[in-house]
Each structure stands twice: as structure tokens, then as C-alpha cells.
Amino acid sequence: MLSSSAAVAPAKRRAPARVLPGFKITLGYTLMYLCLIVLIPLSALVFKTFTLTWDQFWDAVTGPRVMASYRLTFGASLIAALVNVVFGLLVAWVLVRYQFFGKKIVDALVDLPFALPTAVAGISLTALLAGNGWVGQYLEPMGVQLAFNANGIVIALIFIGLPFVVRTVQPVLEDAEKELEEAATCLGASRWQTFTRVIFPSIAPALLTGFAMAFARAIGEYGSVIFIAGNMPMISEITPLIIIGKLEQYDYAGATAVATVMLVISFILLLVINGLQTWQRRRSGGPV
């Protein structure tokens, strides 16, 4: 036993896991599948974009209708993600800290937007908010119109993004050490001070990650939005719909150009999210 453990120890430092078989085959398969399904198709998009001249590309991605769609998509996504940060934090807090009747069901229900197909969410929200719907019939007389305009888009995006914030903040809150709060109280902090100075800084990275995820998802969202948006050019037309519209007119070059812009943005957001997650891990796991 002794000799074997002595033999394992230095090897362990060099290559800790080569004892387990299957590295080459799983890595090979993973890379092959990744290339076939994701990388080669996405590179088709990039190559197609490079067949355009710069002027063609620029015209396609900065047309007035496209610019209006960027403003709408980013504005609505930003508002929806901010609303989700506030209510997502609240829901996560309530689910972690308090006991109440039906908590397990509420907890399970939070994932509904992940499981419910977006088209179903779209038609159902539209039915609710339209002038004759359960909610719309009370709001319409007051002059509040939530369906078939930008308001509807924001509501659909709140629905889609909600679980992202809750599910990133929840585990961090669960792991938070109560001792820190006790210490803060002993040192004379009020509950609000404890929250803003002790608890909030420890969950801020998770909150930002959830925000970025909800935002990224909202920008690309299509299914739930198109039913409720009304889809009027310049007013309530989102960027993914612009791509579809160009495709339906066989304007492949234009569709590709706009899609490339969206791809670059989602890639940047992905890197930001990854950076935030690393930050969060270092915050919670690293030396204080």
C-alpha cells in the first residue's frame, strides 16, 4: 500500500485524473459534435457576411427600420431585465429566508418560463392583456394598453427572464453565512444596514450574472414576443423579426448581416456572463 501511494502522489501532481479512462474519446466526440452542430453552421454565417462589401453590410445593419428595432429590442430587454432583478431578488429572498404555505409549489413554479414553450406563453399573455382578456378588460377603460405595443414586449420579456435571476441568486443566498449578519447586528447595525452593507455585496455578483443572462435571453427572444408585439415597422418590430422579414423577401444577405450583429452581441454577452461567474466564484470560494 505504502509503495503504491508513494508512486501515485507525484503522478497526481502532474496529471491528476489520467487514472480515469475515456479522456480522448469523450473529448474527441465532444469536439466533433460541437463542430458539426454549432461551430461550422455559425461559421457559415460569418463567411456569408464576408461575401458582402462593407457598404452593403453597413446599409443592411443601419437602415432606419433596423435601427428602430435595435432601440426597441435593447430598450425593452433592459427594462425587463431590471424589473427581473428587483422581483427576482425579492422572490429568491422570500423562498430562501421565509417559511409559508405552498412554498415548494411556488419554488417549482418559478421554472415555468423554462418549461413552457415560448409560443404558448406568447398567445396566452396576448389573450390576457388584449382588450377583451382577463386583465385587459379592466385596464382598457383606464386607458392603459399593454398588448400590441412596446409594453407587451416588456411584459413577455419579464416572463421569459424571471427564472434566470431567481435561480442564480437563490443558491448564493442559501450559502450565505448567517454569522456575518449576526456579527453586523452585534456591532450595532440595523437590519437595513446589514442588508445593504453585508448581504447585498455578497449577492451582487450573482445578481449581475442573473441580470446579464435575462438580458441576453431577452435580446434573442422571438416566440413569446411576436404575438403580443403587434409588429408594426418602426414602432414594435424586434430585431429577430427583422431577420425573419428579410428572409421571407429572399434578402439572404441582409438577414445574414443583421444576424451577424446579433451573434456578435450575444458572444460579447456570453463572455461578460462568464467573467461575472468567475468573479462570483472567487468572491464566494476564494480567500477573503
Next chain:
Amino acid sequence: MSTPIIRRAEAGTTEAPWVRCTLIGISLVFLFLFLVLPLAAVFAEALRKGFDAYWEALKEPDAWSAIRLTLITALITVPLNLVFGVSAAWCIAKYEFKGKSVLTTLVDLPFSVSPVVAGLVYVLMFGAQGWFGPWLQEHDLKVIFAVPGIVLATIFVTFPFIARELIPLMQAQGNEEEQAAIVLGATGWQTFWYVTLPNIKWGLIYGVILCNARAMGEFGAVSVVSGHIRGQTNTMPLHVEILYNEYQSVAAFAVASLLALLALVTLVIKSVAEWRHEREMKAIGQLSPENTQTAYATLSVKAAS
């Protein structure tokens, strides 16, 4: 609980009852408005003209073919992504290698790509003017506006689900158990089957049902590649859209209600999987030190023999 000192100490780490009730109230109202109402509306709208109209809408041949196509798509997509997910999680969680974080990021990539863009890239590859378009036409094969395109787009969109679920789980569990199995003479396959799989099974189930729900419900990507040929390339979500745009509200919500039921079943299975996993984790945590030592003793006896 009753002494004033303890009460004061507790007050430092929790909120006053009225704050607690207000917070719970606000979040329940918010969740009711944004989650419960839309879900209830689906079923209410579907049954608005009675159960017979609901049943008629589901019996329609176009609805049937949409259901069939959705099932076929999920049946191809989920196993393929399952094999990929397990293989990606195995090499990312169990080994250290250069470029690991890049690989992890790339696995996540389809999550942040808009579904519409996902559909478009396959049109650029296999469409009439795409890379393989002329070759496919020569050989009389159809990918875009046909079932293969739908399957491919669905695979892309649901690509990271299972891997994403498994990687953190397998990383948290570490390699010790697998190494022990290998040292004791198990083959790699036996190690995976008897040691790794029981450890990750709840995460695996969760990943599979989420992947399945998304595969059956995907709309954006599929709508780009499908061509919307009724009775042939319409999946359930696309069929919902067509019916809805034709003002056949009851029929649209009837098909949608099936998808909503699928979502509810998904949530139930997911919750059960989570609770079981938590219970198992607790059971392991409650093992007394002697038990752990007995386990190690048994291990070393087996190793010696």
C-alpha cells in the same frame, strides 16, 4: 425562543413580521400575475367553447401530424444531446486540460444565440443558395423546409441543456469514487455505469426533461427552417401559431394546452428529482464518522483481496 435575549438576537438576522408578510405578499402577487395567470389562461381559452370543441380541435388530422412531428423531433434530439452531454461533462468535469474554459464557453454558446439566428445558419448551410444547397438538390435531398432541418435546428437550440446540468454536478463530486473503482479493477464502462451514473442520475433526469421540453416547444429556430407546410413540416408550436393567426382561438389554445401540460409534467418531474437528490445528499451528510470509516475499511479489505 421565549427569552427576550434570544428574541432580540433573532431580530438581528430576520425581519419584523409585517415586513416579512409584505415581502411574501408582493412576491406571491407578482408570481401570480406573471406565472399562474398565463398558465390558467391557456386552459381557460382552450375550454371556452366546451370540452367537445376542445376535443374536435385535437382530433384534426393537421393537429395530429403536428403532434407526431414534434414527438419524432424530440425522440431524435434528446438521445443525441444526451450522449453529447454525458461525454462533454465527463471530459470537462473529470480532467484538466488546456482550453477547458474555452470549450465550456463554446458549449454554452447556443444558449445565448437567438433562436432565429440558429435557424438562419442552417438555411445558409443547406438552403437552396447555401453551401450544400446545390449538392443536395442534385441528389434530390431536402433538409430545409423538411424534417431534417427541423431536427437540426432543434438540436442546436437544446444543445447545452444536459451538459450544463451535469458539468457542475460532476465537478462537485470529484474523482475519488471513480478512481477507487478503477483501482479496484473496474473497467471504464463499469465505473461509469455503477459509480458515476448513480451519482448523477437526478441531474441527468432534470437535464433530459428540460431538453425534451425545449425540443418539443422550440418555436423561433424551427419556424425559420420549417417552411410551414401544413400536415408535413408543422410542429406543435408552429401549428399553434397558424391556428392563432387564422383566428381559430379555441383550436390554437387546445394544442397549446397540450404543450402547457407538458410543461407542468416537466416541472413535477424536475421537483421530484430535486427533492430526491436533496434527500440523498442529506442521508450522506448524516453518516456518522464511524460509518464513513467502516466504508473505508470495507474498501481497503476489498482492495487487499
